[in-house]
Amino acid sequence: MSEAGYDIARVREDFPILRRRVHGDKPLVYLDSAATSQKPQGVLDAMDRYYRHSNANVHRGIHALAEEATAAYESARDTVATFIGAPDRHEVVFTKNATEALNLVAYSLSNASAFGAASGGRSTSGWEAAFERFRIGPGDEVVVTEMEHHSNLVPWQMLCQRTGATLRWFGLTDDGRLDLSQIDDLITERTKVLAFVHQSNILGTVNPVETLVRRAREVGALVVLDACQSVPHMPVNVAALDADFVAFSGHKMLGPTGIGVLWGREKLLRTMPPFLGGGEMIQLVEMSGSTYAEPPHRFEAGTPMIAEAVGLGAAVDYLSSIGMAEIAAHEHDVTAYALQRLAEVPGVNLVGPREPVDRGGAISFTVDGLHPHDVGQVLDQRGVAVRVGQHCARPVCVRYGVMATSRASFALYTTHEEVDALIDGLTYVRRFFGLEAAPVAVGGGA
Amino acid sequence: MQLESLYQEIILDHFKHPHHRGLRPGGAEVHHVNPTCGDEVTLRVALDTGADSDPVVTDVSYEGQGCSISQASTSVMTDLVIGRPLSEALDKHDAFVELMQSQGRGEPDEELLEDAIAFSGVAQYPARVKCALLGWMAFKDAAAQVVAAGHGTEEQR
Numbered sequence: 001m002s003e004a005g006y007d008i009a010r011v012r013e014d015f016p017i018l019r020r021r022v023h024g025d026k027p028l029v030y031l032d033s034a035a036t037s038q039k040p041q042g043v044l045d046a047m048d049r050y051y052r053h054s055n056a057n058v059h060r061g062i063h064a065l066a067e068e069a070t071a072a073y074e075s076a077r078d079t080v081a082t083f084i085g086a087p088d089r090h091e092v093v094f095t096k097n098a099t100e101a102l103n104l105v106a107y108s109l110s111n112a113s114a115f116g117a118a119s120g121g122r123s124t125s126g127w128e129a130a131f132e133r134f135r136i137g138p139g140d141e142v143v144v145t146e147m148e149h150h151s152n153l154v155p156w157q158m159l160c161q162r163t164g165a166t167l168r169w170f171g172l173t174d175d176g177r178l179d180l181s182q183i184d185d186l187i188t189e190r191t192k193v194l195a196f197v198h199q200s201n202i203l204g205t206v207n208p209v210e211t212l213v214r215r216a217r218e219v220g221a222l223v224v225l226d227a228c229q230s231v232p233h234m235p236v237n238v239a240a241l242d243a244d245f246v247a248f249s250g251h252k253m254l255g256p257t258g259i260g261v262l263w264g265r266e267k268l269l270r271t272m273p274p275f276l277g278g279g280e281m282i283q284l285v286e287m288s289g290s291t292y293a294e295p296p297h298r299f300e301a302g303t304p305m306i307a308e309a310v311g312l313g314a315a316v317d318y319l320s321s322i323g324m325a326e327i328a329a330h331e332h333d334v335t336a337y338a339l340q341r342l343a344e345v346p347g348v349n350l351v352g353p354r355e356p357v358d359r360g361g362a363i364s365f366t367v368d369g370l371h372p373h374d375v376g377q378v379l380d381q382r383g384v385a386v387r388v389g390q391h392c393a394r395p396v397c398v399r400y401g402v403m404a405t406s407r408a409s410f411a412l413y414t415t416h417e418e419v420d421a422l423i424d425g426l427t428y429v430r431r432f433f434g435l436e437a438a439p440v441a442v443g444g445g446a
Numbered sequence: 447m448q449l450e451s452l453y454q455e456i457i458l459d460h461f462k463h464p465h466h467r468g469l470r471p472g473g474a475e476v477h478h479v480n481p482t483c484g485d486e487v488t489l490r491v492a493l494d495t496g497a498d499s500d501p502v503v504t505d506v507s508y509e510g511q512g513c514s515i516s517q518a519s520t521s522v523m524t525d526l527v528i529g530r531p532l533s534e535a536l537d538k539h540d541a542f543v544e545l546m547q548s549q550g551r552g553e554p555d556e557e558l559l560e561d562a563i564a565f566s567g568v569a570q571y572p573a574r575v576k577c578a579l580l581g582w583m584a585f586k587d588a589a590a591q592v593v594a595a596g597h598g599t600e601e602q603r
Binding site (some may be wrong): 370371372373374377378381388389390397403404432433434 | 449452453458461462482483484485486511512513514515571573574577
């Protein structure tokens with residue numbers, strides 16, 4: 001492609017599914033990577049090998065397979081920790097997905113309040129005092145943004161319901177950015193948690209982490225970052241971002257479904273109460289009560305997603321072998337090309353930033369006079385896979401006055417030719433529904 | 447699967463030029479949504495008891511937004527039920543629901559369903575069946591509400 005050194009053809013060869021044809025003989029044009037990415041051969045092989053060769057439960061048993069399984073699982077933790085620049089491997093908690101990671105933080109906060117109240121000072125562990133940092137209640141505020149995926153909005157709404165805290169949020173500007181004009185009034189001494197998305201899954205907007213974190217630090221708020229759409233597409237270093245918690249999912253970064261990651265600052269995880277209780281997360285269990293294991297195990301109750309962790313480790317190895325900076329440059333190039341080409345199609349309106357600046361490769365749009373379902377259906381018949389609907393971000397649709405959108409989203413394997421197929425498809429969609437024949441008579445579209 | 451089997455000419459015609467659109471007085475009004483895609487319809491039904499015990503559907507009016515399938519299906523439905531006895535309209539409803547749930551194996555009754563047989567192809571697209579059913583479900587719901595309320599035209603304001 002356009003940047004030298006990035007061998008897109010070789011990258012694509014690593015993804016068997018990209019050779020598929022759909023609806024007869026149409027080559028698959030997969031533009032739905034923001035929903036889930038495709039998986040390279042190395043990930044499939046690693047999981048297959050694990051099940052064929054090493055399958056056992058982890059952290060228990062002393063037989064050969066149990067030790068191999070434990071080593072494989074814990075080695076995946078090391079791989080992820082290095083990949084995101086975590087200062088300590090114990091800061092990486094495996095969850096079933098990013099949604100669970102975000103809920104984990106929200107529930108730990110309300111557990112901190114509930115545990116303290118219930119113990120009535122008769123603490124067996126002495127940890128209740130340590131939970132203090134996480135207690136939340138009436139008078140406290142949780143701040144989010146209007147562009148959150150439902151997974152980083154609903155858990156905070158529920159936390160506020162449970163604890164009596166108040167939910168507040170940043171609004172959006174007309175061009176798809178956070179409206180930061182009221183930042184000092186929104187993030188105040190009352191703010192207990194600031195939770196926001198690094199890169200929007202529907203708008204593609206990359207948010208100014210530094211500005212938001214700086215203000216949160218001034219008032220002592222905990223910062224929770226949803227990095228689902230950034231970790232797969234750009235270099236992400238948690239130490240540099242300086243958030244307190246960062247959540248992301250495995251399946252959007254070439255790994256399998258069923259595994260997500262919560263990175264948390266070591267000092268915080270150490271004093272944070274658990275979310276799910278069960279095996280593996282305890283230190284000492286008595287009938288009257290229990291003490292909890294150190295992180296990360298305190299937050300990994302029950303048998304974990306072992307094969308999925310192995311797969312995620314292989315996905316990270318693959319991303320690292322290509323290089324995140326190279327991937328980001330490639331995707332930036334494809335995104336800029338797509339923005340330019342979409343602007344050429346009459347009746348197509350972008351929902352989100354128009355310029356390829358602080359914006360990733362998830363591009364939402366509407367087509368005048370057509371519902372996204374019809375757009376997606378006709379594109380699909382040509383082999384072009386896009387997502388249609390509200391993208392688990394209904395407030396964004398409401399904000400921009402659209403029922404739903406079509407979304408094309410890119411990854412390290414997306415080509416210019418695939419963007420061309422999308423553009424050709426959109427031209428065909430408009431012709432198919434008779435919108436191209438009489439552009440003058442339509443009078444500004446529907 | 448050919449696109450034309452889903453988007454038959456009749457469907458595209460009704461989508462571009464919907465029949466009986468706009469809200470007029472009725473005995474009951476319902477609002478139905480299809481949350482997966484955001485299709486919405488607000489629909490009113492007017493019934494006239496007349497001398498018979500089987501009321502006649504005198505009008506179905508609606509406003510809505512959504513995909514071509516949901517909009518066209520509602521439009522075709524109004525053509526089929528307006529001016530018909532309610533019992534016959536509900537028979538058509540049942541036949542249409544059955545056709546949509548046939549997974550493409552149904553044999554549509556053309557005499558009963560008339561232009562609505564154009565939606566036979568939709569039954570092969572599970573994600574779109576709900577779109578085709580939206581207006582019909584709203585009609586059945588509204589008609590039932592009018593009947594329950596005593597369905598006389600004199601009660602309509």
